[in-house]
Amino acid sequence: MARRLLQVTVVLLASTAVTVAAASGAQRARKPVTHTITITGMQYTPATLAIKPGDTVVWVNKDIVAHTATSTAAAFNSHMIPPEKSWKMVFKTKGDYPYACSYHPTMKGSLTVQ
């Protein structure tokens, strides 16, 4: 009887260890995240955003006029995003990506992939 109990305990402990190992493995291979930047009132919100390589950024235009999200270093260009439309991109390379609206020079944003 005592021997049987010990066996069950060992099995349980072993399976727990497997679960823990699997969980930490999943943490290392981090799942990519999708971030949303909302355009309203002639502004990007949030105006600055830090993301990880592999993450997706979606620019959603909730403003009354069309806008763009255009990298000032020519790394990306949404071209025209009409009102109620969006544009997205996956960022793989680390770095700083300042961007602006090519129609409205007062609109500026900044993205950091770190």
Added chain:
Amino acid sequence: MKLSSVAFAGILSLFATVAGAQAINDAQIASIVVTANQVDIEAGKLAQSQSTNPEVKKFAQQMVTDHTGVNKQAVALATKLKVTPEDNDTSRSLKAGGDKNVASLKAMKGAAFDKAYIDHEVAYHQQVIDALDKTLIPGAQNAELKALLVKVRPAFVAHLEHAQHIQSTLK
């Protein structure tokens, strides 16, 4: 120089008319919004064809695009709310002021044209923002119309800043 100050005085007086009016209804506000956009579209179209300055041309193109977009939404909302834009003293003087501005601009070219156009754009956007704050937004009865006016305001502010930036580069 003289022409643009005349145009500026014209804008001031027409919005003074709005401010002086006791009550303004949503149909009149709709007409003022549509006319205000239309006037700037007309000036923008002229500047697109008549200016030789790339910055001014680009700005003019943006005015045509943005104000056309705003008008589309204003008309869509008026249709949805079954509001027929109602002509009034303000919309009529806006139209008259716009026609006068375009007529005087047509007689100019080169740097003089650019300066007169941009000076007028600065004054026009400043006055529209003022009218939005003092008369149109507080006066709007329908919540959706009020929300649209609030949503439009930042575009006028960005246009004003853009025009002021160009103004500072023109001699």
